[in-house]
Amino acid sequence: MRKLLCCLGIVFGLSWGARLFPRQSPGREAPVVLTLEEAVTRVLARNPSLKEAQDTIAVFEAQVSQARSRLLPGVRGDLSYSRISPLQEITIPGFGTFQLYPADNYDVSAGVRQLVYDFDRTRKSVELAQSRVTGAADQWTILRRNLQFETARLFYSVLFLQDNIRVQRENLEVLDDHLAVARKKLEAGTATELEVLNTQVRIVAARDQVIDLENALETRVVVLRRLLGFSEQAPLVFQGEFAYQPPALEAEALVREAWEKRPENEAVRNQMRTAEIQARLARLFDRPSLSLNLMAGFKNGFIPNLNTWKFNYVAAVQADVPIFDGNLGRAKQAEAEANVKTIQDRTKDVADMIRAEVLQALADVKASREKLETVDVNVQRAGKALDYAKASYEAGTVTNLDLLDTEEARAQAELVRIRARYRLVLSGLALARAVGNTITD
Numbered sequence: 001m002r003k004l005l006c007c008l009g010i011v012f013g014l015s016w017g018a019r020l021f022p023r024q025s026p027g028r029e030a031p032v033v034l035t036l037e038e039a040v041t042r043v044l045a046r047n048p049s050l051k052e053a054q055d056t057i058a059v060f061e062a063q064v065s066q067a068r069s070r071l072l073p074g075v076r077g078d079l080s081y082s083r084i085s086p087l088q089e090i091t092i093p094g095f096g097t098f099q100l101y102p103a104d105n106y107d108v109s110a111g112v113r114q115l116v117y118d119f120d121r122t123r124k125s126v127e128l129a130q131s132r133v134t135g136a137a138d139q140w141t142i143l144r145r146n147l148q149f150e151t152a153r154l155f156y157s158v159l160f161l162q163d164n165i166r167v168q169r170e171n172l173e174v175l176d177d178h179l180a181v182a183r184k185k186l187e188a189g190t191a192t193e194l195e196v197l198n199t200q201v202r203i204v205a206a207r208d209q210v211i212d213l214e215n216a217l218e219t220r221v222v223v224l225r226r227l228l229g230f231s232e233q234a235p236l237v238f239q240g241e242f243a244y245q246p247p248a249l250e251a252e253a254l255v256r257e258a259w260e261k262r263p264e265n266e267a268v269r270n271q272m273r274t275a276e277i278q279a280r281l282a283r284l285f286d287r288p289s290l291s292l293n294l295m296a297g298f299k300n301g302f303i304p305n306l307n308t309w310k311f312n313y314v315a316a317v318q319a320d321v322p323i324f325d326g327n328l329g330r331a332k333q334a335e336a337e338a339n340v341k342t343i344q345d346r347t348k349d350v351a352d353m354i355r356a357e358v359l360q361a362l363a364d365v366k367a368s369r370e371k372l373e374t375v376d377v378n379v380q381r382a383g384k385a386l387d388y389a390k391a392s393y394e395a396g397t398v399t400n401l402d403l404l405d406t407e408e409a410r411a412q413a414e415l416v417r418i419r420a421r422y423r424l425v426l427s428g429l430a431l432a433r434a435v436g437n438t439i440t441d
Contacts, residue, residue, distance in 0.1 A: 109297025118289035138267035242421035261436025361431035382413035
């Protein structure tokens with residue numbers, strides 16, 4: 001379940017959404033209504049990068065099996081036949097002529113090779129392969145989490161733009177009404193052409209803003225469609241609200257929580273384990289190994305009955321002792337030790353990064369919450385000012401342009417509040433990401 005976020009609720013911008021995502025007509029797809037949680041779930045189920053990361057894990061798991069195979073005996077079977085001509089013969093006076101080998105030679109055998117001891121080089125190779133599986137799983141976790149928050153960021157930007165367009169269109173309707181009133185007054189001689197021109201200029205500016213907002217919204221919807229796996233013609237309706245409750249924990253508590261939960265931290269710890277295994281393996285590079293070889297089978301060619309098949313075997317102990325490797329082992333050790341130091345430096349950098357991200361996100365949440373409290377009061381003031389301006393306009397104490405200014409100020413105050421709510425939710429997402437929480441389990 002989502003942590004720290006409550007992202008289900010009422011539909012934003014349906015009036016505008018009906019224009020971008022038309023109603024179903026005969027032969028047309030039904031609109032798909034998506035909440036944030038549904039969108040994230042769909043992205044995680046369909047994203048090709050996640051599937052590629054899963055396939056990478058399978059590759060490393062196969063390498064673990066390959067490394068482990070050296071601990072098991074290797075069995076090999078051989079079957080050979082050879083025809084020899086001319087035959088070598090030897091004649092002993094008084095005893096006759098004898099063949100030294102048969103013309104047709106058969107050999108059927110099976111061989112077994114078992115590693116007895118190699119100073120745990122093979123076992124360390126298995127550990128190294130397993131640590132790479134863990135590293136690939138860490139990368140999959142990080143990618144999955146990043147996709148969640150990228151989807152959430154796009155989802156909320158769509159809601160934000162839909163709400164902005166709704167307010168701007170309401171403002172356009174107000175401007176159109178004012179333009180009609182100004183024209184009637186101009187015809188009646190109770191107003192000047194200045195009021196008409198000023199209103200027309202404002203209408204053009206408002207329409208220009210709507211066009212920019214619609215273009216930004218369409219761009220984000222295209223990206224979301226690609227992430228979600230929908231066709232370009234698929235009608236989508238995004239449902240949600242800007243709701244966020246900041247955590248009640250202090251900064252240091254959040255930093256400790258992030259240190260335990262952030263996948264980057266776990267990834268760097270696994271990288272350190274991998275580097276240490278590589279270092280130990282490098283120190284064992286030039287150590288000797290001991291193997292047992294056994295081969296047994298049946299073949300012909302034994303004196304005195306050359307064509308009779310007989311059981312035979314060979315048992316051997318083999319020691320592989322490196323004498324000089326051109327300093328390759330020493331170079332491998334130097335590389336592995338340098339890699340360990342690199343990971344140590346990275347560990348400190350990750351710790352500093354996590355702390356900085358948590359503190360920055362927490363500061364953004366606090367600032368966004370304070371701004372929202374301020375703009376809420378401002379919206380109330382703007383509403384009261386508009387009520388006063390309407391009453392004054394009806395009483396004839398203010399002009400049409402004065403009322404228009406007040407109505408635009410009320411619309412701008414609403415836009416500022418929408419932006420503040422949007423910024424608070426984005427700050428909450430950043431804090432959730434910094435702490436190590438996810439949007440879906």
